[in-house]
Amino acid sequence: MATPNPFEQQRPIPKVKHIIAVSSGKGGVGKSTVSTHLALALAKRFKVGLLDADIYGPSIPRMLGCLKQKPAITPEQKLVPIERYRLKIMSIGFLIEEESAVVWRGPMLFKAMDQFLRDVEWGELDYLIVDLPPGTGDVQLSLAQKVPLSGAIVVTTPQNISLIDVKKAIDMFQRVQIPILGIIENMSYMVNPSNGEKIQLFAKGDLNNYIQEKSFKKLGEVPFNPSIGVASEAGIPIIESHTSSEETQEFTRIAQKISEILPV
Numbered sequence: 001m002a003t004p005n006p007f008e009q010q011r012p013i014p015k016v017k018h019i020i021a022v023s024s025g026k027g028g029v030g031k032s033t034v035s036t037h038l039a040l041a042l043a044k045r046f047k048v049g050l051l052d053a054d055i056y057g058p059s060i061p062r063m064l065g066c067l068k069q070k071p072a073i074t075p076e077q078k079l080v081p082i083e084r085y086r087l088k089i090m091s092i093g094f095l096i097e098e099e100s101a102v103v104w105r106g107p108m109l110f111k112a113m114d115q116f117l118r119d120v121e122w123g124e125l126d127y128l129i130v131d132l133p134p135g136t137g138d139v140q141l142s143l144a145q146k147v148p149l150s151g152a153i154v155v156t157t158p159q160n161i162s163l164i165d166v167k168k169a170i171d172m173f174q175r176v177q178i179p180i181l182g183i184i185e186n187m188s189y190m191v192n193p194s195n196g197e198k199i200q201l202f203a204k205g206d207l208n209n210y211i212q213e214k215s216f217k218k219l220g221e222v223p224f225n226p227s228i229g230v231a232s233e234a235g236i237p238i239i240e241s242h243t244s245s246e247e248t249q250e251f252t253r254i255a256q257k258i259s260e261i262l263p264v
């Protein structure tokens with residue numbers, strides 16, 4: 001008997017136009033920060049959902065100030081996403097305590113992803129942004145097998161230590177025929193508050209050469225700004241509180257590019 005092709009399970013989510021994966025090789029490079037701000041920037045003009053699929057470290061409920069909220073359940077047994085800043089949000093963080101560890105393995109992960117995609121009342125969405133765990137494991141594979149992704153965005157910091165993992169993440173997406181929408185360089189530089197000069201916090205590696213060589217798109221360069229961290233801890237993202245900051249403008253430009261690559 002032939003082995004069934006797992007990609008044959010792939011089904012769209014009804015009424016959801018584009019599903020976009022946000023990934024990184026490494027943890028701590030700002031993937032959740034980028035997913036959240038990108039989703040918020042898109043939500044100014046479109047109907048947007050944000051799925052926190054980082055089951056090992058769900059950070060989106062905290063970043064969006066909705067940590068203690070519990071999703072309602074419809075009579076059809078579907079979870080109702082929590083709404084903040086016009087975004088529909090779902091996260092494992094709503095369903096478990098913040099301190100508890102998730103120890104699920106393969107089959108349970110596949111089941112959990114299924115529930116996040118199928119058993120949530122997403123409604124009509126132009127974009128569903130999925131914040132993936134770092135790396136190239138079961139959650140990434142499970143997402144790719146279950147739904148047709150419009151594309152993936154890879155987040156990195158400037159250094160070569162992160163670039164190695166970027167290459168792995170890109171390789172994974174290409175193996176499963178998911179288009180790479182582009183790369184976002186986070187903590188790219190910092191603006192000196194006293195004179196506006198750019199400070200290179202992390203040494204620039206070969207990222208730009210790699211992007212050029214492979215003809216990928218660099219979607220943007222997000223500066224390091226301590227306010228991002230403070231605002232995230234407070235649950236009020238800078239895009240809502242510092243509307244004219246350089247970071248807010250950059251996220252707005254990135255959202256514009258995404259909407260041009262994937263029109264609705």
Ligand SMILES: Nc1ncnc2c1ncn2[C@@H]1O[C@H](COP(=O)(O)OP(=O)(O)O)[C@@H](O)[C@H]1O
Nearest residue numbers: 027028029030031032033187223224225228229
């Ligand atoms: N551009 C930035 N400027 C300042 N702090 C940032 C920036 N991007 C991310 N951070 C901070 O770095 C930490 C890791 O970011 P996070 O988005 O949680 O990373 P990941 O999801 O990749 O693990 C958080 O404390 C976050 O607030």
Ligand SMILES: [Mg+2]
Nearest residue numbers: 031032054059
């Ligand atoms: Mg994260």
